[in-house]
Amino acid sequence: MPGLDIRHLRAICAIADTGSLSKAAVRLGLTQPALSAQLHRVERLVGGQLFDRSPAGSTPTELGRYVIGVAEMVLNDVEHLLDSARGRAGRPPSAQPLLVGCMPMPMVAPMVAELRRRVPCSELRTEIDTSAAGVLDKIATGRVQLAVLERFEGIEKRQLSGVQLRTLITEPQFIGLADRHPLASRPVVDLADLAGDHWVTPPPDSNSLLGSLNSACAAVGYSPKIRHHTGEAGTARALIMAGAVALASPCSRSGDGIVIRPLRGTPLRLPILVAIRSDGPLVGRGQEAFAAVARAYRSTVDRNPDFMAWWVANPLEHAELDAALESG
Structure with a gap:
């Protein structure tokens, strides 16, 4: 791509990493106007906006996420090239970023x-x-x-x-319940006792346990009533506090209106x-x-x-x- 330099790739990656033009400028040792000029040049070259800018910071657009992903791979390849060349020249390789x-x-x-x-x-x-x-x-x-x-x-x-x-x-997968749920006082919950509850799960395309949940519930005589899909933890917690139930990591803590309980017999792993x-x-x-x-x-x-x-x-x-x- 004519006119696109390594410094431009480092610039857009720094903005994405810090979420802010000002913070990225400090990291790169540039003034904010100079970094902004580099960003505008890249946007002109690719033909679209890479970041949505607001008082809260800079968030990559869909185009931005694509360009940033490719830029990171190119920069990694450049680091690998330099280290390989230094090795052939008898110089020790430099430390690389770990992603x-x-x-x-x-x-x-x-x-x-x-x-x-x-x-x-x-x-x-x-x-x-x-x-x-x-x-x-x-x-x-x-x-x-x-x-x-x-x-x-x-x-x-x-x-x-x-x-x-x-x-x-x-x-082992645990269960998250509102602290006022009828089963919340039990130290261990039977999966069969959740037959009447509404479930919160991640969206089907990102739910690693969907098939296992359906099979485990079928083994105790019912199909889970999945009524809510979300991958956002705050929304899931709000739905649980409103009365739904959800599988939970065993590392999760009880608190703030929610209890985390083990499932009897560990039916889901x-x-x-x-x-x-x-x-x-x-x-x-x-x-x-x-x-x-x-x-x-x-x-x-x-x-x-x-x-x-x-x-x-x-x-x-x-x-x-x-x-x-x-x-x-």
Whole structure:
């Protein structure tokens, strides 16, 4: 594309990363007018607006998300080229940025802290996606080098050349109820007793447990009344407080009008996967990265006493995670 430089790609990625022209300008060592001029030049070259600007910040448009995704891959390729060239010239490679894709999980913040401590990188950035398939696409195409996601139906059919996929843990699924729900006072809830309730689930195209939920409910004699679809946690909580029920991560805490309870017999389980690319900043450091994710996950278990009790009672269910902690 004539007139498009590496500095332009770095500029739009910095704006997307910081969510602000002023913050991106500080990061890049530019004045805000100079950065704004670079952004306008890119927008003229691609023929459309890349960001919606408001007093709250800059949010990528649909075109912007596409251009930013490609720009990140190009910049990663440039870093790889420079490191390869330095290696041939006998110079040590520079630290590379580490890009991490993840679904919304309680472990995200501690995972970032653990990775920063254990994996050398020039910077660490995260991309959060409510869709497990979306997270997998990011690592399959090289947009991220490490990903944490839920196993979903059809994942076995995906082409994952250059990606190592490991199971971190198979989580027991708990249930979220309003604290005034008739079953909220029970320490353990029977799935069969939720036959009359309305359910909140993620949209079908991003619901890793839809088939399992239908099968588990069918096994106890009913079809779940799924009345609400949302991938937004605040909306789901509001619907639960209004009387609906929803599956919940066992790391979730009770509070603010909602209780999180285990399901009797653990009828629903969800494998949590870690995907690591064999190229980029994690070359030779895959085990260290897996151990960092394992340590982050383990730090969230104590958030829910019922999950802690399950953890102690079922050591074989998290043996690989424990082994990673010992090795890390």
